[in-house]
Amino acid sequence: MNIAIFSSGGGSNAAVIMKTLGSFIKKETASLAVVISNNEKAGVVNIAADHNIPCEIILLKNKTDAQQTEAYFKLFEKYKIEFIVLAGYLKKLPKEITNAYPKKIINIHPALLPAYGGAGMYGQFVHKAVISAGETQSGITVHYVDEVYDHGQIIFQEKCAVEKNDTAEDLAKKILGLEHKFYTEILADTILSQIPVK
Numbered sequence: 001m002n003i004a005i006f007s008s009g010g011g012s013n014a015a016v017i018m019k020t021l022g023s024f025i026k027k028e029t030a031s032l033a034v035v036i037s038n039n040e041k042a043g044v045v046n047i048a049a050d051h052n053i054p055c056e057i058i059l060l061k062n063k064t065d066a067q068q069t070e071a072y073f074k075l076f077e078k079y080k081i082e083f084i085v086l087a088g089y090l091k092k093l094p095k096e097i098t099n100a101y102p103k104k105i106i107n108i109h110p111a112l113l114p115a116y117g118g119a120g121m122y123g124q125f126v127h128k129a130v131i132s133a134g135e136t137q138s139g140i141t142v143h144y145v146d147e148v149y150d151h152g153q154i155i156f157q158e159k160c161a162v163e164k165n166d167t168a169e170d171l172a173k174k175i176l177g178l179e180h181k182f183y184t185e186i187l188a189d190t191i192l193s194q195i196p197v198k
């Protein structure tokens with residue numbers, strides 16, 4: 001199964017996945033075929049090169065929805081993509097894509113969905129909102145992606161404590177640690193759970 005990873009920014013989750021996926025799932029079963037980013041300056045561009053994985057940039061600005069959809073599908077065809085991993089991808093995928101890949105797209109969100117999700121809830125905005133609400137717990141959510149932001153079926157969650165004096169940066173660090181610890185394994189388990197037993 002050919003996997004595409006999407007990332008817009010630092011790419012630390014993508015880096016962990018590139019490094020460790022092979023220890024959770026055999027290459028012949030599933031492997032990373034391409035990295036896709038909407039940002040040519042994203043950290044993931046160099047990380048992909050270090051791992052000899054092709055990286056494609058889709059510049060979405062000035063493209064209509066239909067043109068964006070076409071650009072995504074073209075890449076999926078080129079790399080024969082069957083599974084998609086969002087790892088810090090800040091653009092919403094068109095519904096033609098989410099409809100074409102039901103239960104074949106997963107995302108990681110740095111909070112316990114359904115709370116603290118939706119448009120505008122990314123990066124520090126999430127952690128600031130969690131802290132201002134006085135929550136004592138936060139965590140990570142891995143979920144399938146459908147056409148609504150942060151809405152698809154939840155696959156996995158892991159909690160962490162929010163301490164009284166935690167800043168948004170403290171919480172971000174803790175949560176990123178959890179993401180790196182769990183995302184690759186959950187990705188591999190999700191793919192394996194979908195392969196019919198012979």
Ligand code: GRF
Nearest residue numbers: 010011012013088108109110
């Ligand atoms: C992570 O916190 C993830 O939950 C969110 O975007 C961030 C990406 O971080 N979807 P990185 O680019 O993997 O370092």
